[in-house]
Amino acid sequence: MHSNIVLRVISSFIMAPLVWYVVWYGKAVYEDYSIPLFKIFLALLGAGLAWEWDNMFNKKQTLGGFWVVISAVLTAFLAEDNPAFTMWIILVGTTLTYWKSASNLAFSLGTVYVCLPLLALSWLYFSNGDSAKEMVLWLFFVVWATDVGGFIVGKTVGGPKLWPKVSPKKTWSGCLGGVVFAMLVAWIFAMYLKVYGYMNGPFHPTTRVLVFSAGGLAVVSQIGDLFESYIKRRLELKDSSNLIPGHGGLFDRVDGLVFAVTVAAWVVYLTSGGEITQ
Numbered sequence: 001m002h003s004n005i006v007l008r009v010i011s012s013f014i015m016a017p018l019v020w021y022v023v024w025y026g027k028a029v030y031e032d033y034s035i036p037l038f039k040i041f042l043a044l045l046g047a048g049l050a051w052e053w054d055n056m057f058n059k060k061q062t063l064g065g066f067w068v069v070i071s072a073v074l075t076a077f078l079a080e081d082n083p084a085f086t087m088w089i090i091l092v093g094t095t096l097t098y099w100k101s102a103s104n105l106a107f108s109l110g111t112v113y114v115c116l117p118l119l120a121l122s123w124l125y126f127s128n129g130d131s132a133k134e135m136v137l138w139l140f141f142v143v144w145a146t147d148v149g150g151f152i153v154g155k156t157v158g159g160p161k162l163w164p165k166v167s168p169k170k171t172w173s174g175c176l177g178g179v180v181f182a183m184l185v186a187w188i189f190a191m192y193l194k195v196y197g198y199m200n201g202p203f204h205p206t207t208r209v210l211v212f213s214a215g216g217l218a219v220v221s222q223i224g225d226l227f228e229s230y231i232k233r234r235l236e237l238k239d240s241s242n243l244i245p246g247h248g249g250l251f252d253r254v255d256g257l258v259f260a261v262t263v264a265a266w267v268v269y270l271t272s273g274g275e276i277t278q
Contacts, residue, residue: 015244015253016144023136026125038125039077046072046118048250052240053110056231056251064101067093068111075115079122090115117258120265138189138210139217139264143257145185146178146218147225153177167229170222179218186214213267217260224259228252 019041026038050072054065071093079086090112098108124139125132154174162170190207228251232240239248251258 019140020137023125023133023140027133036077039080039122042076042079042118042122043073045250045254046076046114048243049114049254050110052243052249052251053107053114056235056237056240057104057107057110062101064097064104064107067096067100068114071097071111072114072118075118076122079119080126083119083123083127086115086119090119113258117254117261120262124261124265124268134193135268138186138193138214139261140257141185141189142182142214142217143221143260145181145214146221146256149181149218150174150178150222152181163226166226166233170226170229175219175222178222179215182214182218182221183211186210213264217264220263221256221260224256227259228255 022037022041026041029035029037047069050065050068051061053068054061058065071090074089074093075086078089093115094108094111097111098105101107121136125136150170151174154169154171154177157171157173157177159171159173161168162172162175187207187210190210193210194207228240232238240251241249243249244253
């Protein structure tokens with residue numbers, strides 16, 4: 001148990017700075033060196049999730065899983081300039097996956113499950129002007145704070161289980177703790193944005209909007225966590241893979257983000273009147 005926690009901490013200290021660097025400097029790296037760093041990050045993330053999805057369902061790599069990988073990589077590289085066309089790629093990829101997986105509907109819908117958050121992340125990052133990297137980082141921090149808060153409060157306070165048949169360790173206190181931690185981190189991040197003048201761009205969130213949005217996204221994130229736990233229960237799996245030491249697999253780390261980023265992108269799109277500002 002102790003060694004597992006140490007591995008989790010070490011892995012987190014490696015992954016978090018990498019994600020921060022990609023988000024914060026992704027556009028600058030492209031402008032200076034013509035390297036699409038953020039797109040490469042999305043492609044690697046999507047390919048990794050697609051690989052895990054195939055392995056979770058089939059215990060090996062299949063032709064159906066190949067189409068999930070292809071759909072994810074195409075989504076990562078094409079979503080910036082062609083978000084509408086990318087939806088067709090996801091639809092075609094889902095159809096091909098269904099065809100090549102002996103009509104396994106649950107498995108083929110993994111194409112949507114993997115690709116839609118990639119499309120959402122790409123849209124948030126490339127279509128919201130100067131405030132994009134701050135908003136994407138805010139989203140990552142909110143999801144991470146939800147996980148940390150849920151773990152700390154759940155372990156410390158305990159109490160009634162949230163959904164024991166799906167996730168035996170999750171408690172109502174942990175759920176509430178995740179929401180509180182997310183709102184606290186959002187408030188701290190809002191103070192940082194104000195102090196350094198990052199509240200500019202086409203999307204102008206106030207501190208109140210950021211804090212209460214964080215609370216809502218914390219709930220959405222935990223729904224995503226429970227959904228992934230439900231899938232693993234149905235497939236009789238403990239982790240989505242052993243790709244990340246101490247954490248399990250990619251899905252085990254981004255299950256909440258998958259739901260949160262999709263909802264966040266949809267809300268931003270609606271509140272901005274459907275306009276895309278490059």
